[in-house]
Amino acid sequence: MERLVGKKAPYFEMKAVSGNGQDFIKVHLDDYKGKWLVMFFYPLDFTFVCPTEITGYSKRAEDFRKLNAELLAVSTDSEFSHQAWIKGDLGQINFPIASDFTKKVSNDYGVLVEEEGLALRGLFIIDPEGNVRYSVIHDLNIGRSVDETLRVLSALQTGGLCPIDWHPGEETL
Numbered sequence: 507m508e509r510l511v512g513k514k515a516p517y518f519e520m521k522a523v524s525g526n527g528q529d530f531i532k533v534h535l536d537d538y539k540g541k542w543l544v545m546f547f548y549p550l551d552f553t554f555v556c557p558t559e560i561t562g563y564s565k566r567a568e569d570f571r572k573l574n575a576e577l578l579a580v581s582t583d584s585e586f587s588h589q590a591w592i593k594g595d596l597g598q599i600n601f602p603i604a605s606d607f608t609k610k611v612s613n614d615y616g617v618l619v620e621e622e623g624l625a626l627r628g629l630f631i632i633d634p635e636g637n638v639r640y641s642v643i644h645d646l647n648i649g650r651s652v653d654e655t656l657r658v659l660s661a662l663q664t665g666g667l668c669p670i671d672w673h674p675g676e677e678t679l
Contacts, residue, residue, distance in 0.1 A: 507616040510630065510638040514654060515543075521585045522604040524579075525575075526566070527592030530585055533604050535636060540577035542663075543632040547617045547625035551583045551591040551645060555649045559597060559627075562652045567600035567602035574634070577601035582609050582624050616644055616654055631659055 510516070519534045537544075546563070548556045562576055563570075570577055578601060583587075585605040592598060604611075606625065612618035617628035627644035641663050644650060661668040666678030 508595070510615065513638055515532040515630070515632045515636050515638045516573070517612045518528060518604075518614070520580070520604040520606055520611060521594060523585050523588045525580055525588050525592070525601050525603075526599065528675060530589075531602060535632075538576055538578075538632065538634075539636065540634050540664040542573065542634060542659060543578060544570060544575055544629065544659065545578045545632065546629040546650065547580045547612060547615065548627055549624045549646055551587045552580060552595070554583075557596055557649065559649050560596065560603075560622060561648075563655075564599035564601065566652050566656065569656055570659070572661060573656070575631075576660055579603045580606050580611060580625065582606050582612060583620075599611075615641075629655065631655075633662070 510640040515535055517535050522531050522533045548559060560579055563671055564616055567577055583606050584677040588603040588605060597679040606612050609618055615628055617626040619626060623626050629642050629650055633639050657673060659673055664678050668678055
């Protein structure tokens, strides 16, 4: 798999369900032009670690919006599965969940586990010009950190050199 960081984000167009679970929509990479996009892949709906991540990011959605960033969750489940999950156990969230049912986007972003037909926990920060600026891929059993995602997003937005453990408000190099 070739690296994505520093390159144009692979284009995507996916069916999705709105965070309230009511509306089916389409999401495209172009929808996020002029904004930062935090796009994160997760393996499956109705599992154990995934809802902790999705609700964790949802609780902090306003913090991302204050940084001119939008959130988009993606899995290989159908938009109908996403809708049932939102209307059931997951509850309403503050961003859409996209369906990569064809698995093309998961493959393009290098997170597809082909033999299982699901995505690893990949997270990508895409800048307002459509360039991948950050990527991290986790094992299926490990959830991501919302605080770390916000820290990295803030660091990228400084345009400066951020030393180890840098946090917003601190000096850059």
